[in-house]
Amino acid sequence: MGSGHPSKPVAYVRNMEHHMADYITKRVAAETKHKVRIIHAYAGKIAKVHETLEAVEKGLLDLGGYCVCFESAKLLPLNWDYFTPFTTGDIRKQVAVKRRVMAEHPELYDMLDKKYKQKMIAITGFDNYGLGTKFEWTDVSQLKGKKIIAAGPNLPWVERYGAIPVTTTLPTAYNALQTGVASGFIMFPGVYYGFKFHEPAPYFKIVNLGAQAQTILTMNHNTRKKLPKDVLKIIDDAAKSYEKVATLDSYKSEAIGIAKLKKAGAKVSTLPVVQQTKWAKALKDWPNERAHDLHKGYGINGPLIMEKYMKYMEEAGHKWPYRYQFKQLGS
Template sequence: MSKSLGILAAGALAVGLLATAAVPASADKFNFRMASGHAPATGYVRMMSEQFAPRVKAKLAAMGHKATFNEAYGGSIVKVAETLEGVKDGIVDLGGYCFCFEPSNLFVHTYPLWMPFDAQNAVLGTKVARTVYNKIPHMNGVFEKKYNQKLLGLFGFDNYGLYTTFPWTDVKELKGRKLSGAGPNLPWVEAVGAIPVGTTLPDVYPSLQTGVYEGVLLFPSVGWSHKLFEPAPHYKIAGFGSKTFHGITINLDTWKKLPADVQKAMLEAGQETEDFTGPWVDELEATNLGRMVMAGAIVTRVTPEARLAWAKTLAGFPNMRAKEADKKGLPGSTVVRMAVDVAEKLGHKWPVRYEIK
């Protein structure tokens, strides 16, 4: 008999969702609980709901099975920094999350944030990340060995820029300003003398609005979906890079209960969604930049001189982080060196080429 592997319906009560997890169902019906701490409008959450789930349903339907997804986003079941644990403990069957909020558990998986000014589009960013994950066993294996889950696919994001409440042209103007980010990317602003302030996405709008900080490192997709250009109307296209450090995982106990054909279908759906994400993100980035301008945002591009000056301040940062990972017994230098080389072979030109010693 197959298993019901339920997923949260948006708006359903948490108690009811948890009570219906993993109960027997019909021989060909699978019910998954899928959740994320981020809001439904967030790009990778949309990919979970609009691409991954429908692909799984279609593949299972073609095999005579039926899949349903009970979905819960916006932190209604798991918060942004709790999703890994939520999947590990079986609170949900499937979880999507940013590895950036797991700096201790998934330290080396945040490596794109150690490499500012890398891939300038999501197509390239996901290709580089897929090569790294396929060639370095730790990148996929740690999810199963330590966290009772299996990685099904990665999600690319659009190119990082800087939203600020004030205009600026020269990086020297950022000195002493309170600027925020996800945590691992705070050294980007610290390097130019800014005061780094950690944050999570749900806190960004009110924090900018109330002056907790004066700017935040984020992307056009989030800036549009969360209206960040309202409290911070100045968006600088800085080219920090399109980072691939989000993913969707499935609880390993749930996974082991699935028939082989269902497992295969879910892996295919994960990879297909990953492949879809790059072009979709790149198109959406251009669209959202236009939307922000139409809504009153002041969008400008960092000058080549300012970008080079910023890159020079971070020239040793990737090597420093890689060595820090090495000391933890993680393949930090191997990962960063490979990512630098692969990006270059695929056509990326580094403003300052990072050397991993």
């Protein structure tokens, strides 16, 4: 079982190492005649962040946890919540709504089974995205011309406002900020503190770009076929428990991360709602473009799904600073 990300500072990984693994080993020992040994391989020990899908597909990992943000070519349909910035900052609501949409549209994730020889057994994610920078800023227009790093699919959040986008990963981001390759990083507070990004970039702005249900736990098909049925059921039960525990951990990480950043001397502030609205309006055409990309590249009705997602998020109590519009297919 492994991930490209390290365990300690990242909620979805540390709950793989501890909650998921402990749940499996304890129940297998108590309820079956079998013995199970889990080999942990985090922080890229077997596969880096952009290699984990392939590692599970090939059987190098039996269970792999990864962010679909690093698989925007193969798994673009699972990135759709990235395409509606300023969504809810509550990862618990995000996971619930994403699960609701996915239950109605299995085409969003069935490529994992059909093409990549793995089954998704859990989904969780990251807490509310903010923006850490090496410079102080108060107006979103001040981001123009600045080099900002992010995972990839969310770079248009700043690119559409004139920033210079630079793709990165968590393991390389600190050096990019320290050496001046970039002057800002789109990141959530828990991990921002955990990786000590506040050292090279001490200004952290709570901008409420939203929490993202972007991390999934998958299991190799052949491994599932080989395991005894009672052990497999325990693993699937463990995954359900893991999803709840890891999501709650991620939710708590936001407040804990902000408190720790302040204690460490970082300059933490909140972007006013009027600025959030200004930023969202600058992105108004992008969600529709991405929705149609889902149709062009994958045959998926992106406009319908993303409109449904926004509606369900409103039903969950979220108020969008700007209501994105989608041109429906055939209209």
